[in-house]
Amino acid sequence: MLMSTPNCRYFHKMLSIFASPLFYSNHVHSPDDTYHVPNKIHNDSKLWPFFKDTIGTIDGSHIHAHPPSSDRPTYRNHKGFILQNCLFACDFNLKFSYALTGWEGSVIDARLYDEAWSGGLYIPPNKYFLADAGFPLCHQLLVPYHSVRYHLAEWRHANIRCILFPFYSKLSNITYMSVDQQTRKSCSICDMHLLEM
C-alpha cells in the first residue's frame, strides 16, 4: 500500500537518499576543533564575550508520529499526544549540526542527550551547547538556573536561545499526514518551506 503510486515510490526513494549516511554526513556534521565564533555572536555586544565558547543550542522536539498500535503507549508524551521525540543541535548559522530521531515521545530530553553523547555527537573541548532546564548541567551543556525567572527586559530579545528556538518550533510543526497526503506534498519536500506547514 505504501508503494501504491509512483509518487509514493519517489517519495520513499528520495527520503532514503536524503537520510542515507553518505548524504547525511556530508551536510549535517558536528562542530569540529577548528570551530570559530560566528559573527552573530561576535558582533552583538549583548552576547560577546559572554558566550564566546558557545557553539549552538540543543533541544528535543516532539514530532507527530503514527507508530503501530502496540507501541503507542510509549510514544504518548506527557500531554497525551502520540509523538516521536527527536533531538536537534543547531549552530548560529542556523544549520543543523546533529539530529537524533525516532525516539518514543515519552522519553525525556536528558535521556536523548545521553544517547546522543554516547553515540556520535561530538562537542570540541571547552565548548558547549546551550540547553534548557530539561537537560543536565555538564561540561558540554550550559543550562539555565533552575527555578529562576530571567527577567532582564533589555536582554529578552537578545536571549541567545531565542535566536534558534523558532527554528525548532517550525520543525516540530511538521505533521505526518496520510501517505497519500505525504505523497502529494513530496514534490515540495526539497523546499525549506515544508517546515512552514
Add this chain to the structure above:
Amino acid sequence: MSIQECIPAALCVIHNFICDHSPDEEVYTDDSNNDEHFDYDNPKHQGIPDDEEELDESGSMKEVRKHIAHCIGESYQGILQQWASSDDSFDDSDSNM
C-alpha cells in the same frame, strides 16, 4: 516507524543543503513571539527532577555559568548607569531651556 524516523533527518539535510547552496536565501525571518517557547511558569514541564540534575562532577560548568551571569550583571549595571547619566544630562538641558 523507520520511514517516519527518516523524515526529520532528511529535512535537516535538505535545510543544510539549501543553506550551503543558496546562502542568500532567507531561511527564517519571523522572530516575533520568540518568548512563547519559554514555559517560565512551569519550568519542570519536561519531567526533570526537583533538584538540578547534574553530571558536572567537578562543578566547573557551574562556575562557568556563575561567571557568565556575573559578567552580564556587571554589563547590565554599566548600561543602567549610562542611561541614568544620559537622562540626567537630558533633564539638565531641559531645565536650562
